[in-house]
Amino acid sequence: MGTARRIDGKVLDADVVVCGGGVAGTMAAVAAARRGASVVLIERYGFLGGNATAGAVAQFNSWQTGKGRTVVAGLADEVVARLRAYGGARPHESFVMSTGHHMDRVEYSPEVLKLVLDDMVIEAGVQPLLHANLLDVDCEGGRITAVRVLTKGGVLTVREGVLIDASGDIDALDRAGARFLELDADEQLQPATMIFRFGPIDYTRFDALSKAETAALAKRGHAEGHLARAALHSSRDPYSDDGWFNISRLGIDATDPMALGAAEMEGRRQAWKAAQFLASSVPGCEGGQLRAFATQVGIRETRRVEGDHVLTAEELMRPVDFPDAIAAGAYPIDIHPASGGALHYVPMGDDHAYQIPYRSLLPLGLDNALVVGRGISATHQALAAIRVMTISMAVGQAAGTAAALALQKTDGRGNVRAVDTDALRTALLQDGAVLR
Numbered sequence: 001m002g003t004a005r006r007i008d009g010k011v012l013d014a015d016v017v018v019c020g021g022g023v024a025g026t027m028a029a030v031a032a033a034r035r036g037a038s039v040v041l042i043e044r045y046g047f048l049g050g051n052a053t054a055g056a057v058a059q060f061n062s063w064q065t066g067k068g069r070t071v072v073a074g075l076a077d078e079v080v081a082r083l084r085a086y087g088g089a090r091p092h093e094s095f096v097m098s099t100g101h102h103m104d105r106v107e108y109s110p111e112v113l114k115l116v117l118d119d120m121v122i123e124a125g126v127q128p129l130l131h132a133n134l135l136d137v138d139c140e141g142g143r144i145t146a147v148r149v150l151t152k153g154g155v156l157t158v159r160e161g162v163l164i165d166a167s168g169d170i171d172a173l174d175r176a177g178a179r180f181l182e183l184d185a186d187e188q189l190q191p192a193t194m195i196f197r198f199g200p201i202d203y204t205r206f207d208a209l210s211k212a213e214t215a216a217l218a219k220r221g222h223a224e225g226h227l228a229r230a231a232l233h234s235s236r237d238p239y240s241d242d243g244w245f246n247i248s249r250l251g252i253d254a255t256d257p258m259a260l261g262a263a264e265m266e267g268r269r270q271a272w273k274a275a276q277f278l279a280s281s282v283p284g285c286e287g288g289q290l291r292a293f294a295t296q297v298g299i300r301e302t303r304r305v306e307g308d309h310v311l312t313a314e315e316l317m318r319p320v321d322f323p324d325a326i327a328a329g330a331y332p333i334d335i336h337p338a339s340g341g342a343l344h345y346v347p348m349g350d351d352h353a354y355q356i357p358y359r360s361l362l363p364l365g366l367d368n369a370l371v372v373g374r375g376i377s378a379t380h381q382a383l384a385a386i387r388v389m390t391i392s393m394a395v396g397q398a399a400g401t402a403a404a405l406a407l408q409k410t411d412g413r414g415n416v417r418a419v420d421t422d423a424l425r426t427a428l429l430q431d432g433a434v435l436r
């Protein structure tokens with residue numbers, strides 16, 4: 001364990017390789033490095049964050065139950081504290097939604113989040129490998145021994161003890177031949193969304209709109225064909241009078257390259273139309289215009305791996321007390337249909353929290369691989385709750401910690417099923433995580 005070793009210009013050795021630098025992958029990399037592992041973090045863009053930065057999601061939801069009990073902390077809290085130190089996050093707020101249910105959030109600047117994630121990775125001693133696209137993986141008897149990435153310098157092979165797939169679409173596990181969960185006959189992938197920045201907004205007037213007025217405007221915008229989704233959902237930028245609007249809807253399978261490219265173009269069209277509607281019809285938005293598109297369409301759901309345990313909505317709703325719980329959450333089941341204006345929303349009770357078991361991070365048939373973020377082993381319905389960034393960060397922290405423990409326990413071979421989950425839970429609690 002220590003520093004990633006460069007064998008020659010084309011080969012790099014590390015204890016842990018994290019594929020994908022979204023919030024889940026970045027937290028996994030930082031957690032593993034802080035526990036002494038040498039870590040390489042592979043990311044196709046020139047910055048980290050995934051949906052949180054490239055997708056401009058701009059708000060971390062659901063830190064608490066309706067009664068104010070904290071369910072996510074640890075590294076996720078540190079991210080917010082560091083954002084605040086830069087002035088890049090607004091205060092934590094709790095509110096009642098138009099559906100009458102509780103929600104809480106922290107709005108942040110996606111640009112500042114890039115800096116914060118850089119800081120955390122550099123300080124932890126993670127070796128970032130940016131502008132690196134996964135090509136394929138080498139497998140030997142249930143172990144992923146190396147990943148190959150396409151970089152500016154050509155193809156680089158990265159050999160590892162543990163592979164953490166945090167690519168959202170779970171590309172590395174796909175190349176390793178892992179098994180994926182199917183949708184039920186009546187289910188569809190959640191749609192993608194092109195988030196856009198709009199401003200300036202007169203927030204005194206925009207915020208004064210009642211829930212009924214906002215809902216009526218959104219309904220009208222949708223009925224008249226200006227809004228793909230009957231909502232005016234947005235996050236306020238901490239630095240300006242601009243907002244990031246989440247009101248487009250693109251029903252695609254984002255692992256289909258043709259569909260993904262087409263969705264980027266259609267997403268920009270939808271965003272442009274929505275911006276015209278905001279300027280023409282929404283009080284407080286008259287002086288505004290579209291300022292920027294997100295770098296890419298935000299992807300809610302693609303592949304979900306089949307793991308040792310498949311987490312279900314029923315287990316979240318009961319909720320089940322898992323002996324190997326490594327993270328908790330309180331976000332409701334929130335399913336955006338692939339088209340149309342509606343939302344399928346199953347709220348949690350006032351003080352309801354659920355747990356995520358370690359076994360849902362263990363892809364079947366692979367000894368040294370973990371999965372984090374929106375590709376973990378869960379049904380479509382359960383993923384609709386646990387996909388949010390707060391929970392993704394908590395699961396990422398757990399996976400990074402588990403990878404370091406697996407390496408210590410198995411002399412660098414990184415057998416993830418050898419991890420003592422009581423020891424893992426103790427380590428996570430020591431590092432500030434909340435597990436129930």
Ligand SMILES: Cc1cc2nc3c(=O)[nH]c(=O)nc-3n(C[C@H](O)[C@H](O)[C@H](O)COP(=O)(O)OP(=O)(O)OC[C@H]3O[C@@H](n4cnc5c(N)ncnc54)[C@H](O)[C@@H]3O)c2cc1C
Nearest residue numbers: 020022023024044050051061134168298299373374388389
């Ligand atoms: C439109 C939208 C709105 C949302 N709203 C909220 C919200 O309000 N609050 C909330 O908390 N959550 C929200 N979410 C959910 C949340 O943003 C995601 O579920 C979460 O960011 C998932 O994180 P992740 O790290 O698993 O994946 P991602 O963010 O998808 O990160 C994957 C990373 O891997 C990289 N990558 C992918 N493939 C490769 C490859 N082949 N090679 C190299 N790198 C690769 C990507 O560039 C990316 O950086 C929203 C999501 C969307 C799409």
